[in-house]
Amino acid sequence: MKTIEVDGIKVRIQIWDTAGQERYQTITKQYYRRAQGIFLVYDISSERSYQHIMKWVSDVDEYAPEGVQKILIGNKADEEQKRQVGREQGQQLAKEYGMDFYETSACTNLNIKESFTRLTELVLQAHRKELDGLRTRASHELALAELEEDEGKPEGPANSSKTCWC
Numbered sequence: 001m002k003t004i005e006v007d008g009i010k011v012r013i014q015i016w017d018t019a020g021q022e023r024y025q026t027i028t029k030q031y032y033r034r035a036q037g038i039f040l041v042y043d044i045s046s047e048r049s050y051q052h053i054m055k056w057v058s059d060v061d062e063y064a065p066e067g068v069q070k071i072l073i074g075n076k077a078d079e080e081q082k083r084q085v086g087r088e089q090g091q092q093l094a095k096e097y098g099m100d101f102y103e104t105s106a107c108t109n110l111n112i113k114e115s116f117t118r119l120t121e122l123v124l125q126a127h128r129k130e131l132d133g134l135r136t137r138a139s140h141e142l143a144l145a146e147l148e149e150d151e152g153k154p155e156g157p158a159n160s161s162k163t164c165w166c
């Protein structure tokens with residue numbers, strides 16, 4: 001659990017670090033179902049981890065809820081001398097999937113706060129849209145209900161609370 005501030009709102013986020021290893025996949029998939037935001041992380045010093053991202057994306061598409069927000073991360077940006085994946089490759093892949101992209105480093109803290117804030121922002125935005133949709137629908141339903149109720153009552157001053165209905 002961690003609390004971060006986004007647009008002046010304090011948001012409590014729960015972070016799960018899922019295992020990348022194949023043998024834990026059954027458990028990992030169970031986490032997808034409850035996720036609202038997902039970081040897809042590769043290691044910039046490992047071309048193999050970058051190639052795996054496509055598999056992660058298809059798993060997420062299959063098991064995560066529809067509106068889940070995703071960000072692509074190229075981690076270990078401090079390991080410049082061991083770099084196997086160019087920044088542009090990361091940007092390109094993120095673009096293909098319509099995701100934001102950050103290179104981060106857990107060692108130097110590069111873009112850690114920024115990427116968490118951005119993912120939270122995206123989740124909040126998506127949630128707001130959903131809430132606004134529900135609110136609009138609810139207000140329409142309310143308006144309809146009021147209209148229907150009005151239809152059953154006599155018109156004009158007789159509809160006022162002071163007037164006797166009998």
Ligand SMILES: Nc1nc2c(ncn2[C@@H]2O[C@H](COP(=O)(O)OP(=O)(O)OP(=O)(O)O)[C@@H](O)[C@H]2O)c(=O)[nH]1
Pocket residue numbers: 017018019020021075076077078079104105106107108
């Ligand atoms: N140089 C560097 N090393 C890192 C960074 N992030 C993680 N590591 C190292 O990478 C190794 C693996 O880190 P983990 O956090 O276990 O990676 P993981 O992806 O969660 O691993 P799995 O749970 O097996 O999928 C550890 O030795 C970390 O210290 C980073 O930003 N820079």
